[in-house]
Amino acid sequence: MRFTGTIKVNSRGHLEAGGVDVLDLAQEFGTPLYVLDEEGFRANCRAFREVFQKYGDAMVLYASKTLCCLAVCVMVEEEGLGLDVVSGGELYTALRASFPPERIYFHGNNKTPTELKMAVESSVGRVVVDNFYELEVLDRICERLGRNQEVLLRITPGIEAHTHEYIKTGQIDSKFGFTLSNGDALKAVQQVLTTRNLKLVGLHCHIGSQIFDMESYAHAAGTMMDFMAEIKENTGLELPELNLGGGFGIYYYAGDEPRSPEEWARAVMTTVQKKAGEKGLKMPRIIVEPGRAIAGPAGVTLYTIGSYKEIPGIRKYIAVDGGMTDNPRPAMYDSQYEAVIADRVQAEPNELVSVAGKCCESGDMLLWDINLPSPRPGDILVTLATGAYNYSMASNYNRIGKPAMVLVREGKAELIVRRESYDDLIRNDIIPEHLARGKVIKIAAGKK
Numbered sequence: 001m002r003f004t005g006t007i008k009v010n011s012r013g014h015l016e017a018g019g020v021d022v023l024d025l026a027q028e029f030g031t032p033l034y035v036l037d038e039e040g041f042r043a044n045c046r047a048f049r050e051v052f053q054k055y056g057d058a059m060v061l062y063a064s065k066t067l068c069c070l071a072v073c074v075m076v077e078e079e080g081l082g083l084d085v086v087s088g089g090e091l092y093t094a095l096r097a098s099f100p101p102e103r104i105y106f107h108g109n110n111k112t113p114t115e116l117k118m119a120v121e122s123s124v125g126r127v128v129v130d131n132f133y134e135l136e137v138l139d140r141i142c143e144r145l146g147r148n149q150e151v152l153l154r155i156t157p158g159i160e161a162h163t164h165e166y167i168k169t170g171q172i173d174s175k176f177g178f179t180l181s182n183g184d185a186l187k188a189v190q191q192v193l194t195t196r197n198l199k200l201v202g203l204h205c206h207i208g209s210q211i212f213d214m215e216s217y218a219h220a221a222g223t224m225m226d227f228m229a230e231i232k233e234n235t236g237l238e239l240p241e242l243n244l245g246g247g248f249g250i251y252y253y254a255g256d257e258p259r260s261p262e263e264w265a266r267a268v269m270t271t272v273q274k275k276a277g278e279k280g281l282k283m284p285r286i287i288v289e290p291g292r293a294i295a296g297p298a299g300v301t302l303y304t305i306g307s308y309k310e311i312p313g314i315r316k317y318i319a320v321d322g323g324m325t326d327n328p329r330p331a332m333y334d335s336q337y338e339a340v341i342a343d344r345v346q347a348e349p350n351e352l353v354s355v356a357g358k359c360c361e362s363g364d365m366l367l368w369d370i371n372l373p374s375p376r377p378g379d380i381l382v383t384l385a386t387g388a389y390n391y392s393m394a395s396n397y398n399r400i401g402k403p404a405m406v407l408v409r410e411g412k413a414e415l416i417v418r419r420e421s422y423d424d425l426i427r428n429d430i431i432p433e434h435l436a437r438g439k440v441i442k443i444a445a446g447k448k
């Protein structure tokens with residue numbers, strides 16, 4: 001078990017975060033509840049920014065897909081990072097949080113014309129162009145708006161990171177980016193140079209997520225630098241920016257051995273420096289896009305244990321008041337987490353159980369085969385390292401409202417995302433005229 005940031009066991013043997021006992025949080029805000037440790041989140045932002053900048057010209061973008069809401073965008077801005085967004089919704093959130101648009105990079109494999117127009121009109125720093133179709137659409141949009149746009153090209157360098165199959169994106173068979181090995185990447189460079197409104201300033205790649213192996217990352221950096229040299233040879237253009245994406249792994253579970261930001265920075269920056277020297281290129285500005293490594297360890301989720309079922313000789317299920325709706329990762333990726341009982345963190349974990357969610361789906365399991373100290377109905381179960389890809393991937397399956405999120409710091413807790421109410425769930429529902437009869441319409445209209 002590893003606790004990071006201000007998440008720790010207090011003198012009463014309870015879990016606390018930001019100086020607040022999580023039992024008090026459960027009492028005040030209810031469960032399920034996402035809890036974000038402000039100091040931990042900010043410290044992770046700072047750690048990446050400082051170490052990468054120590055080695056040269058570098059910029060760190062927070063990958064907002066990991067966990068995106070107004071308060072998070074404000075903290076990221078205050079910590080001096082840029083922002084990676086992949087949809088109009090993420091962009092809108094950032095802009096509403098007054099995030100400086102010039103520090104926003106807009107990614108995505110199928111940005112709609114409306115999203116591209118929104119990005120150009122709001123003056124985002126870079127659009128990371130993913131395919132030939134987008135190249136044409138973006139150029140046309142810029143033409144119509146009378147604007148120029150700086151772009152990067154997303155390249156698929158054909159490198160497999162050692163991680164879960166579904167979250168690998170650097171291999172050749174990927175929906176993302178221009179393939180390097182078949183010449184598409186070079187063709188794309190040549191094509192951008194013929195456009196009237198797009199200015200190519202660099203390249204991007206992202207080889208996967210939850211990566212521990214520095215070799216694959218360094219290999220990607222080297223491959224991209226080789227391509228930078230090939231571009232210079234073919235076009236005379238020396239690109240000033242290289243964005244190597246995110247993917248830095250974190251500790252979820254025994255056996256996970258994450259590297260420190262310092263180790264990543266050293267490996268990446270020295271590989272690029274070496275390659276630049278070999279190829280006679282200037283050192284480009286290096287950009288990285290950590291998401292999970294910033295938000296993941298800073299979050300925990302609180303649940304209340306409810307029903308249980310024992311199948312003698314097979315297993316004991318205990319169920320919590322959330323599940324795949326607030327954390328779909330175990331169902332999607334077989335992701336594993338560690339968990340504690342909030343008021344008995346250090347008690348002997350004497351009972352082997354599996355923790356089920358409350359959704360009407362057999363696959364809705366949060367934790368398989370975990371030892372916990374005599375879990376009972378009413379206990380607060382806390383899953384650790386849930387700051388990344390939990391809230392952002394949450395759904396309303398079974399019409400379950402998304403949990404609230406609180407930001408904790410120096411003994412105080414503040415709501416940063418409200419719990420969805422039943423009214424929120426029907427907010428966008430419409431009963432067409434021909435169905436609007438009797439009781440149904442009265443309930444929907446809130447009439448007595």
Ligand SMILES: Cc1ncc(COP(=O)(O)O)c(C=O)c1O
Nearest residue numbers: 063206209246247289290291292
């Ligand atoms: C382009 C890009 N950048 C950054 C990230 C963030 O990755 P991670 O959260 O693993 O750091 C992702 C994740 O999928 C991504 O696709």
